[in-house]
Amino acid sequence: MESATKHSGILDLPGEVLLMIFEEFKNFYQDPNMRNTRIYKNRNIVNVRLTCKKFCSVSSHLLLDSVNVEINLRSVQRFQDISKHPLIARGVRSIRILLHYHSGSLAENLSTYGIHQAQRIRDIVRALESIINRDYELYTEISLNRMREECHQGLKIAEAWQHLGQSNDEGLFERMARSGYDIYRSLYEEQELLREQRRFSRHVAEGIARMSGVRQLEFYDIPESRYEYTSISDLMEHDKIMNMLVSPLSWKEGDDYRPASPPCEIVFDLPLALRELRVQLTSLRIAAALYRPEINVPSQERSADLTAAMQSLRTFTYACNSIHRRPPWTLTYHYILAALNNSNIEEIYINYFSVTMECLFDQMIPRRDWPSLKKVELRYCYFHTGCLSRFLNGCNPAVFKYLGLHSMTWSGGADVLGILKSSCLDHFFIRYDAMGQESLVLNNEQPRWLVEKESNGFRFRRQPNIYSVARGTF
Template identity: 25%
Template sequence: MDDSIESQQELVFDEFLRDNSFDSGSEPEGEPRFHASSDLRESGEDEAGAGDDSFPSLTELRESIVSTLDASIAKFDGLLSHRGIVQPQRLFKLSDELLGMILGFLAEPQLSELLLPFAFNRVPNGVKRMRNLKTASPFLLPTVRVEMTAQSLARLDMISRHPNIGKGVRTVRVITHCLDRMSIDSFESFRHHKFGYLSEALERVVSDAVPTDEGEESRMSWELYRRYILDGSGDSINESILHNRPYVFDGSDDSITDKNLRQIFWSKAYERYKYLLAEQESLTEEDVFLEGVGTAVARMPRATTLHICDRDRDNFYDYRPHPRLYSTSKLLFDYYENEDVLIDDIIKSKLFGYEDDDDSYLRTDTSWSSPSAQILLKLPGAIHKAGRSLENICIEIRGPSDYRTLASSEDFQELSAATQRLKQFTFYCTYNEDDEDDQWTPTELDGLVKYLSAIVNTNALEKIDINLSYLAIGLGNLDMEKPNPSVPSLGTILTSRMWPNLRSIYLSRVPLHLSELETFIDNLKSSDIEMDIQYMYLISGSWSDGLEIFKNWSLGSQFQGRSAEHYLPAESFFGAGQAAILLGLWPFATGN
């Protein structure tokens, strides 16, 4: 999907490099040098067919982007000269239409943030419009995303250098999802897995589309299906396709030429897969990706929030793909007109904006020693080394098969040093059923405990939000009705320090002992704290004692809710001034 977005950048980057004071190759004095072209090495060229004109080499990437920008700028300058406009154009002096394009296409899915309303509507008052534009221009792109590709990294690098747009970026969203050699070690294996993936995606679109005589979606889906899927036998055709088909297909027109074209398409896709895999490996070697992101973040003055996730959308809240960037009709047209866009989305398992969650069983490395996990461990430190102190870190990942990590104590010390000014920390760990493991021991959570403890080891923290699914930490096979001393505890994360500035804490599905809960409460410096604890597994002790701890901490404020002895999944509230505690307890027994 990244390439389909990048194909729109001729509109987006008409403003890039417009400012005379902006030099795409310049480097501020004293700043670590990173250039997307030179620092990405040339390893991908040797390993992945750099001579193929369809896929530019890494060293050509930045030059091709800049050439596109220069051509767009020259065309725009020519238009201005033709109209008799000779003064240099700044962002504030662009037309409403062009500025609307920039705001519309440059803006990515901004999480829960809304686009500025005047980005799409004319403002009749010229003075008011100018004031709005001057106010909005540094904030055109509050969130920017980056994937583990050279093109995406180069885009982040260029955005960070822009004197206006770079100043407005507040959040950098890093997608850790990366290609994996998986079990795809041959062309036949690659085609087998991706053939089925494409077939299911097209069948789903056709089954949801309106009849062909009323729209184009079915027609384009059918054409794509005919080009790349049909084998003449009809066996692979879904019943929904048969029902919605635009014409009767009996396999007679599935000529030798069609079969050869399909073979060429899948061979091209496999070569592209090998190229992107080699490119990704060149980015992860010698921490090229980490240093590139770290330098870009440090270059943007307001970028103090880091959002790390392993998918290109917020699956924890089940957000659907952004309708503007992931329109089914638009993507169908892109796939229909440009097979390179289709190939990249097939490889990345993100056809029509929906990432395929069913490929996890193919992955050979789902542990915390994988390349994706190294971003979790090392990216905050890379940003800190580049000169930026993060204030907000949000991490959303699927639980790995093994939380043990190869990180050294020095690595965790660097991580802790990088988060000393952190004010908010969010950690959501969901699970995939294919990752479930029947055998867990406390030592297997050692890496997770060290990781979370290193991040929250700061007096500056004001808000903590930790949400773990039971299966993500191996509790899915336990009897939740009975205490189990062998359950691994995460209590060390909460008991290892004092919390002088903590004002809000949310804990869900976090196992710990009663003694650890009591120590954590004692370490709080204030009772004026919003606390939300849900589905907590109390490994030892009783919740009747636990509720007494909360009531004593809240200075005897009135307790509202079910009595403790019922052990029901009730919601219980404690109030202490402006503070509040919300408890949602599992129906399990831990003593009397």
């Protein structure tokens, strides 16, 4: 006679319950460096998938919520494989395009390539020498001597690469650099093959179309200091020195090696390719400076197509990571205008770093009504107070609740604080160095506003018993 009580195991739990467990397990991780969080979270799900078939089928879509794509054949093939996986593809929510690139001026000239790599080594040496001079009291004499020896060795490597190809009598480091150069050239050829006839954009768009959950697209320059080295000793290892020799350039780094060939066109082509496949994205983030002189200003027809491709956006972010030192900035204007010229946009984040005195609201933010706009954050931009008033008047008072101004400058003579307080806003933030004086904020304060001083500015909240019910409460 079988026992009346049968013990149940974890495999007897419904898939919905297992999924809840695995979601918690994915978020339970210990990252000692706080820099590899994504790797640690993925590792947990990798281990779950290896346990058994049931665990694998239930947890696979948790493995990747974001996928990086680089402009090389290996990365594109990996992305295609992920997009075709029946389980993993379902969980992907965001695609990040890494826009670092291999420069034609380096790939086509061994001497230029050698000079560039020598400069990279010298930059590391200078950083280490700065540490020695600044913090020498923190190190023992033995450590300081070792660091000085590393600097000396680094300069020897730089000297060998500085004159690459100019002598028939080549040593170890010259031969290593030649090997790196051959690989660099092959990666450049792959990149250019993918850039021809929009191949890269079409491949990525087709992959995204197969991923029903993808709603966010990001364009990034080199992220998370991926190719930076903080110690010469790192470069004493063959694998690490080869990694540096074949690594791509950031857009900023590539400015020093013209004629450069940054893949600017992908930022324009991919949204258009997605529109052709009827893929609707709700979030777009640009973390690369679009002020490139290499690309012509888009035609009126192309601008109209780009605007049409952006109509499903709810969130737009432009986070330029460098100061715009030279023209043209027209590409930036065209792109942001296209992204924001839709009635569905809900959140806008612009971090511009421009040295020009051109009004953000006049140049990049369309003159239109904003029925769905909820939140705007602006950093390091210039604006005219009259344009700010016009923008606020076009917002829906029942929806638009927050405006953040960080390190902004303006002209027009009007009281910015007064403009903001008389608007539909219930909540706004001003970094006080943008206002010029803290007293400007405090002396103009009125009882109907709560002021919260923070480390870098002031946060204003409208008193709940003052404003109308239509605006809601905090």
